Amino acid sequence: MDILQLIVSGLANGCVYGLIALGFVLIYKATESVNFAQGDFMMLGAFITLGFTNAHYMDLPFWLSVLLAISIMGVLGYLLDFVILRRMFGQSQVAVVILTIALGFVIRFIAGAIWGHEPQSLESPIAGSELRFGGLVLGLDEVWVIIITLLLTGVLYLFFARTKLGVAMQASSQNQLAAYYMGIPVKRIHSLIWGLSGIVATIAGILFASKGSIDPAAGLLGIKAFAAAVIGGFGSLPGALLGGIIIGLVEPFAARYMPAGYSQIFPYLILIVMLVVRPHGILSQIQTKKV
Amino acid sequence: MRTVFKTSYDADIRLFKHNAQAFWYLLLFAIAIGLPFLVNDFLIGEATLVLIWAICGMGLMILVGQTGQASLGHAAFMAIGAYSNVLYQEHFSMPFLLSFPLSGLTAGVAGALIALPTTRLHGIYLAIATLAISVLAEDLIVILEPITGGVAGLFAPDIQIFGFTFNRYGNPVELYWLVLAITFVIVYLYRNLLRSPLGRSFAAVRDSEVSAKAMGVNVARTKMLAFAVSCTITGLGGALMGHFATVFTHETFNLIMSITLLLIIVVGGLGTIHGAFFGAIVFVLLPLLISFTRDGIASLTGASSITIPGLEQGIFGAILIGFILFEPMGIYGRWFKIRTYFELFPFYRKDMFRRQKSYLKTERTR
Numbered sequence: 011m012d013i014l015q016l017i018v019s020g021l022a023n024g025c026v027y028g029l030i031a032l033g034f035v036l037i038y039k040a041t042e043s044v045n046f047a048q049g050d051f052m053m054l055g056a057f058i059t060l061g062f063t064n065a066h067y068m069d070l071p072f073w074l075s076v077l078l079a080i081s082i083m084g085v086l087g088y089l090l091d092f093v094i095l096r097r098m099f100g101q102s103q104v105a106v107v108i109l110t111i112a113l114g115f116v117i118r119f120i121a122g123a124i125w126g127h128e129p130q131s132l133e134s135p136i137a138g139s140e141l142r143f144g145g146l147v148l149g150l151d152e153v154w155v156i157i158i159t160l161l162l163t164g165v166l167y168l169f170f171a172r173t174k175l176g177v178a179m180q181a182s183s184q185n186q187l188a189a190y191y192m193g194i195p196v197k198r199i200h201s202l203i204w205g206l207s208g209i210v211a212t213i214a215g216i217l218f219a220s221k222g223s224i225d226p227a228a229g230l231l232g233i234k235a236f237a238a239a240v241i242g243g244f245g246s247l248p249g250a251l252l253g254g255i256i257i258g259l260v261e262p263f264a265a266r267y268m269p270a271g272y273s274q275i276f277p278y279l280i281l282i283v284m285l286v287v288r289p290h291g292i293l294s295q296i297q298t299k300k301v
Numbered sequence: 302m303r304t305v306f307k308t309s310y311d312a313d314i315r316l317f318k319h320n321a322q323a324f325w326y327l328l329l330f331a332i333a334i335g336l337p338f339l340v341n342d343f344l345i346g347e348a349t350l351v352l353i354w355a356i357c358g359m360g361l362m363i364l365v366g367q368t369g370q371a372s373l374g375h376a377a378f379m380a381i382g383a384y385s386n387v388l389y390q391e392h393f394s395m396p397f398l399l400s401f402p403l404s405g406l407t408a409g410v411a412g413a414l415i416a417l418p419t420t421r422l423h424g425i426y427l428a429i430a431t432l433a434i435s436v437l438a439e440d441l442i443v444i445l446e447p448i449t450g451g452v453a454g455l456f457a458p459d460i461q462i463f464g465f466t467f468n469r470y471g472n473p474v475e476l477y478w479l480v481l482a483i484t485f486v487i488v489y490l491y492r493n494l495l496r497s498p499l500g501r502s503f504a505a506v507r508d509s510e511v512s513a514k515a516m517g518v519n520v521a522r523t524k525m526l527a528f529a530v531s532c533t534i535t536g537l538g539g540a541l542m543g544h545f546a547t548v549f550t551h552e553t554f555n556l557i558m559s560i561t562l563l564l565i566i567v568v569g570g571l572g573t574i575h576g577a578f579f580g581a582i583v584f585v586l587l588p589l590l591i592s593f594t595r596d597g598i599a600s601l602t603g604a605s606s607i608t609i610p611g612l613e614q615g616i617f618g619a620i621l622i623g624f625i626l627f628e629p630m631g632i633y634g635r636w637f638k639i640r641t642y643f644e645l646f647p648f649y650r651k652d653m654f655r656r657q658k659s660y661l662k663t664e665r666t667r
Binding site for chain 1: 365369371418419421422424425426428429430432433434436437440441443444556560563564567611612614615616617618619621622625626629
């Protein structure tokens with residue numbers, strides 16, 4: 011029973027990490043740049059929802075504010091690429107890394123200036139209640155996190171497999187030049203991918219904030235999501251979720267069975283071992299360069 | 302404008318390009334020595350901090366600017382420097398003159414050990430691995446509490462050299478001179494490193510690993526040496542930082558510090574020694590400038606001064622975004638362009654320093 015409970019809460023945490031990692035992977039696959047501000051995107055999305063729906067801010071209905079937050083973050087992601095990142099096209103990866111880190115600093119500052127630096131919790135209908143199966147007590151929020159993640163994964167899968175836009179995104183992520191020759195507007199696709207990753211980050215943020223509390227420093231959670239993305243394979247969407255779940259599962263078990271202080275270093279230890287043993291991750295598409 | 306005709310290979314690697322340049326640098330050094338007679342003790346403290354950040358920045362600069370390896374974990378090596386420096390002094394009662402270089406060496410050896418597995422990684426993967434090292438270091442300091450003092454931290458004693466004491470609060474001017482001397486030595490070594498075959502192979506690895514390999518450079522060994530040298534210098538900077546802060550804990554050398562260090566050298570200008578100094582000056586003086594502006598606005602409008610937490614970091618981030626977009630070479634690059642404009646006066650062209658963009662540089666198929 012004890013173990014089962016650990017597994018469920020680990021899965022729920024892992025799903026949030028996996029969703030943030032999904033945002034990284036989307037952007038990395040399509041544009042070859044890594045968004046170090048993805049965790050801060052998540053935090054911003056959560057705070058926008060919180061600002062709309064919480065009683066002492068605007069007190070809108072929950073689902074309406076979720077929709078509003080998702081559309082705002084989608085547009086924000088699109089504009090960010092359109093205004094700033096498009097200029098970086100073709101420059102070195104490290105420059106983009108530094109740019110997105112700086113972006114994270116600015117987002118953290120803006121969120122702190124608007125909503126303050128105190129931890130707040132999102133007043134959502136899924137928070138608080140619990141399910142009981144015999145001796146097993148499950149938080150309803152944790153079950154919801156897992157369900158929503160599964161749903162979102164399904165929707166994303168259908169989007170990439172069935173829609174024209176999704177196929178165009180896949181094409182431009184596999185070979186930009188060839189996609190460009192085939193008449194795909196690669197630059198606009200990049201902006202749309204940024205918008206999409208903003209949306210995914212917002213959903214992750216809402217789930218995270220309704221599970222507990224959120225403060226502007228929560229964006230640093232993105233680092234754990236990095237570990238997830240690398241473990242799963244940086245270019246692979248299912249890999250991101252798998253990596254997130256691995257990290258999410260390892261954490262509570264390490265916290266339970268290891269002396270205090272050791273549990274939080276486990277995700278990073280796995281990350282480093284993974285980088286040394288298999289740098290491209292578990293589910294990677296390794297292509298070898300032919301000269 | 303002065304045209305330097307190079308008539309021998311030695312002219313290519315001279316310490317100074319020409320005598321006038323040597324004169325200006327000597328003048329700058331003289332001003333740096335004489336600074337305590339010009340400004341008050343508070344500003345001398347800030348100047349010391351600038352020098353310490355510049356030392357740490359130079360360490361990272363060797364790795365990022367000279368070898369092209371991005372590291373997001375250099376605060377970990379600062380921590381190794383700071384902790385080992387104090388521990389050598391306390392547990393083995395070594396004098397500062399012995400423990401200080403040893404702490405740098407410790408950080409360097411740690412860097413080389415970490416480089417062994419990580420040099421196989423490229424660009425983004427290396428950045429993430431070093432990021433993980435920075436996070437791990439924070440937790441390891443807490444776990445190794447019997448040695449490191451854990452959450453309570455360590456207390457750095459006053460620096461003792463031949464019975465003479467240096468203390469940040471007791472005699473800030475002497476501490477400033479000590480740090481300045483160390484900075485001078487490190488700049489000299491750095492400059493000499495760039496002139497040496499090793500420094501040339503760093504640049505070769507940075508510009509193209511494939512061609513470096515073709516020229517007979519041992520890429521893995523060069524990367525490891527770059528890590529070792531870089532971490533040694535950063536460790537020395539960290540040791541000084543420990544003495545400057547007097548008390549430091551696991552939170553002193555956190556992830557934000559690692560990231561800040563990288564941002565400092567980018568704002569200053571990647572790949573130049575000047576860049577480390579420019580970046581450190583901007584980073585240390587920015588909070589001062591913001592608080593002065595805040596007080597100025599408050600006294601002008603008569604309103605009570607507003608404090609927004611995190612303002613410094615937000616503004617620093619915004620400045621950085623501006624630099625990356627409009628001036629990827631940093632402050633040094635801007636200074637260089639202005640100087641070139643006046644040197645070439647009527648002949649300067651707008652696109653003279655435009656970078657060539659390279660498309661389709663994928664890292665997936667290496």
